[in-house]
Amino acid sequence: MLIDLRSASELPAIDGDVCIVGAGAAGLQMARRLTEKGVTVCLAESGGLDFEQATQDLYRGANLGMPYYELDESRLRFFGGTVAIWGGRCAVLDPIDFEHRHWVPESGWPISRADLDPYYRQANAIFDVGEFNYENNVWETLGQLDPGFDPAELDVKLWRFDEVMERFTAGRAKDLFDAPNLTVLLHANVSNLAANSGANAIEEVEACSLNGNRVTVRARQYVLACGAIENSRVLLASNDVESNGIGNRHDNVGRYFMEHPAGRVAKIDTPEPYALWALFQKIFPRSGPPLAPALRLGDEAQRRFEVLNNIVTFKLQRDPKHGVNMSSAVYNKLRHNISPDRKGRMADHLYRSLRTIFHRTARNSLEKFRARTGRTHLYAITRGEQAPNAESRVVLSEERDALGSPRADLIWKLSEIDKKTARVFAHVLDSELRRLGKGTAIPSDWLSEPGAQWPVDHTVGNHPFANYHQLGGTRMGSDPAKSVVDADCRVHGYSNLYVTGGSVFPTSGWANPTLTIVALALRTADHLAGLTRS
Numbered sequence: 001m002l003i004d005l006r007s008a009s010e011l012p013a014i015d016g017d018v019c020i021v022g023a024g025a026a027g028l029q030m031a032r033r034l035t036e037k038g039v040t041v042c043l044a045e046s047g048g049l050d051f052e053q054a055t056q057d058l059y060r061g062a063n064l065g066m067p068y069y070e071l072d073e074s075r076l077r078f079f080g081g082t083v084a085i086w087g088g089r090c091a092v093l094d095p096i097d098f099e100h101r102h103w104v105p106e107s108g109w110p111i112s113r114a115d116l117d118p119y120y121r122q123a124n125a126i127f128d129v130g131e132f133n134y135e136n137n138v139w140e141t142l143g144q145l146d147p148g149f150d151p152a153e154l155d156v157k158l159w160r161f162d163e164v165m166e167r168f169t170a171g172r173a174k175d176l177f178d179a180p181n182l183t184v185l186l187h188a189n190v191s192n193l194a195a196n197s198g199a200n201a202i203e204e205v206e207a208c209s210l211n212g213n214r215v216t217v218r219a220r221q222y223v224l225a226c227g228a229i230e231n232s233r234v235l236l237a238s239n240d241v242e243s244n245g246i247g248n249r250h251d252n253v254g255r256y257f258m259e260h261p262a263g264r265v266a267k268i269d270t271p272e273p274y275a276l277w278a279l280f281q282k283i284f285p286r287s288g289p290p291l292a293p294a295l296r297l298g299d300e301a302q303r304r305f306e307v308l309n310n311i312v313t314f315k316l317q318r319d320p321k322h323g324v325n326m327s328s329a330v331y332n333k334l335r336h337n338i339s340p341d342r343k344g345r346m347a348d349h350l351y352r353s354l355r356t357i358f359h360r361t362a363r364n365s366l367e368k369f370r371a372r373t374g375r376t377h378l379y380a381i382t383r384g385e386q387a388p389n390a391e392s393r394v395v396l397s398e399e400r401d402a403l404g405s406p407r408a409d410l411i412w413k414l415s416e417i418d419k420k421t422a423r424v425f426a427h428v429l430d431s432e433l434r435r436l437g438k439g440t441a442i443p444s445d446w447l448s449e450p451g452a453q454w455p456v457d458h459t460v461g462n463h464p465f466a467n468y469h470q471l472g473g474t475r476m477g478s479d480p481a482k483s484v485v486d487a488d489c490r491v492h493g494y495s496n497l498y499v500t501g502g503s504v505f506p507t508s509g510w511a512n513p514t515l516t517i518v519a520l521a522l523r524t525a526d527h528l529a530g531l532t533r534s
Contacts, residue, residue: 002177004048006187006209014183016040017532019205019219021190021234024081025514026501026521027225028168028176029126033525035179039532042217044188044207046226047078049170051341054210058189058401061229065392065411067456068259068465075227075470076340079186080169082227082468083514085340085348088162090127091511092120092134094309096299097385103306104417106256106388109506110478110487119519126518127167129160130288138293142283147436152300154432157311159512161282161290165349188215191405193222193238193246193497201495202246210402221496221528224474225521228257228503232394232473233408235484235491235499247474247491247499250481254394254473257412258386258508259466263454264320265312265447266380266426270439273378274371277314284360296510297421301428307421310384311510312429316367316376320459328462380429380441381460383467385508387417394473414452423447469513474503489524500524 003011018034020027023045031043047055059072068074076082093113100108124132138156139146149156166172176182188207196203202222208214224231232254236245247253270276282292294311302309318325338344370376386392392414397407423443430441446455458464477483480492485504491497500521502513 001182002184002186004186005207005213005215006048006211008215009213011213011215013204013216013218014042014185016042016183016217016219018042018221018223018528019044019217020223020225021205022046022081022225022227022230022501023079023184024225024227024501025083025168026517027223028080028173029518030223030225030500030521030525030528031176031182033522034529035176035182037529038181039529040181042183042185042219043176044185044190044205044217045079046187046189048186049079051076051078051339051344053339054402055187058403059230060401061397061407062409063412064395064409065413066453066465068410068412069468071229071408071410074468075229079173080166083168084166085345086514088164089512090124090129090160090162090515091157091294093509093511093516094135094157094296094299096302097309097507097509101302104308104387104507106390106482107507110476116516116519116523119522120515122522123515123518124160127160127162127515128164128289129162134158134160142291142293143285144279147279147438149295149432149436150298152298153428154301155296155298157294157296157511159292159294161292163289166345185215185217189403191234191237191403192240193234195238195241195246195494197241199241199246200493202497208403221498221531223498223500223524223528225500227501228470228473229394229408229410231499231501231503233396233406235474236394236396237406246497247484247494249493252475252482252484255390255392256388256472256475256506257392257394257410258388258471258505259412260383260469260508260510261386261414261418261454261466262460262463263382263384263422263446264379264444264457264460265382265422266429266441266443268314268378268380268433268439268441270378270433272438273316273376274368276438277316277367277371277378278364280314281364282359294510297425297428301424305424305428307424308385308387308417309510310382310421310425312380312382312425315379315381315461316371317379317459318376320379320457324458380426382422382425383510384418384421385510387415388472388475388507389413389415392472414454416452419447419452419454467512469502469508471502471505471508471513474499475506476504477506488527489520498524498528
């Protein structure tokens with residue numbers, strides 16, 4: 001059943017087994033899994049079926065730390081969520097990401113990669129990206145000769161690309177709207193969780209629309225699935241019983257916000273820049289999804305140098321001192337100015353489709369010509385893991401939104417180990433290129449500068465600060481003093497409150513997080529289904 005709270009007044013209270021707040025990738029897949037198992041679910045979504053500026057404005061907030069994207073432009077607030085505009089990159093976290101690494105403070109998950117693998121396989125099937133293989137026989141899978149990098153130093157992983165546009169938006173959710181045991185509430189903003197007097201369970205949530213209509217939802221179990229920043233904001237703002245907010249007895253809610261920072265780490269001096277660049281570009285097999293290799297710092301190198309899990313991609317471009325080229329500048333300006341409503345998204349999808357045609361047909365010839373005539377040079381761009389940092393955090397603002405709830409501000413901070421990792425990657429890449437006789441890697445100047453700050457370099461690509469991968473804030477862990485949720489994603493100290501999504505990541509790894517987010521959501525859904533049957 002589909003109910004638009006904006007046009008429905010005086011609704012009776014809604015009862016169910018599970019109430020899920022947020023209809024993005026995590027919330028939708030949880031709702032689908034639970035309803036398939038016979039669980040009665042209420043799914044409350046702040047937005048409507050498409051983008052609306054008034055609802056999106058609820059995401060406004062200030063950036064108080066490192067330069068970052070405007071908070072109301074870095075995520076979307078409508079049915080289907082931010083994955084409506086994602087690039088489709090699927091990847092898995094590596095086993096080392098789940099381990100405690102003594103050189104990475106606060107590292108280690110309370111679950112292992114093996115615990116998540118069954119759900120990774122299920123998420124892989126949902127995205128329809130071919131066989132479940134992201135790390136074995138990569139060059140053979142790509143149909144290319146192994147270039148010979150020592151995997152202890154530089155490993156290689158796979159991206160698999162989901163080509164279905166708007167996979168989670170309303171046009172693909174008829175099964176949910178028709179499910180007899182699911183109530184979907186649109187324009188239903190949940191800004192406060194009502195805890196009981198003992199502060200150990202949630203009694204109900206109240207959802208309200210921007211025009212003042214309200215409804216109460218009561219369930220046996222509650223799940224926050226609103227994204228890293230919003231999950232933290234809702235918990236912090238739910239402070240009528242616990243003054244510091246729900247789940248925040250040890251001041252952990254909102255802390256350890258992480259991203260995948262981007263930066264140019266080296267210029268590659270090689271006699272064949274095009275050949276090395278082409279080796280790491282997306283390929284389009286005759287059957288199956290597009291694939292691309294990612295060059296990753298090997299586990300042994302990470303341990304030897306005591307650094308993080310990073311990758312690099314390669315880019316052929318003119319000297320960065322000339323700034324952003326005109327085509328990129330025009331695209332970024334258009335993307336910034338066009339509304340992400342359906343018409344705007346369709347325009348972006350059209351652009352991406354045309355770009356794919358260009359990549360399939362003419363790009364390689366053009367890039368080869370430009371590289372061989374000296375018009376472009378080869379550079380290594382990092383997309384790195386960020387170390388957990390307690391001072392990198394989401395905080396409540398003094399400013400209130402249209403619903404009277406405090407907004408969320410962001411203090412994004414990096415650590416010295418983040419820059420050290422980029423510096424080590426440039427060194428290892430240089431050593432491997434020299435060993436193979438393929439050239440050298442000349443480290444970027446900023447890597448030798450003191451401090452943890454990274455430069456803002458718009459020439460590295462469309463993501464000059466980071467990769468729009470918002471993680472942390474409600475981290476998972478076995479110790480309530482150092483985490484917000486346990487291994488089942490249940491908030492410590494609360495019997496019936498769960499959090500899912502990227503906010504529960506204790507560490508970020510290098511991998512694009514959407515596949516892991518869906519895998520964790522499926523795992524949590526199975527746990528909740530077991531509880532409702534008991």
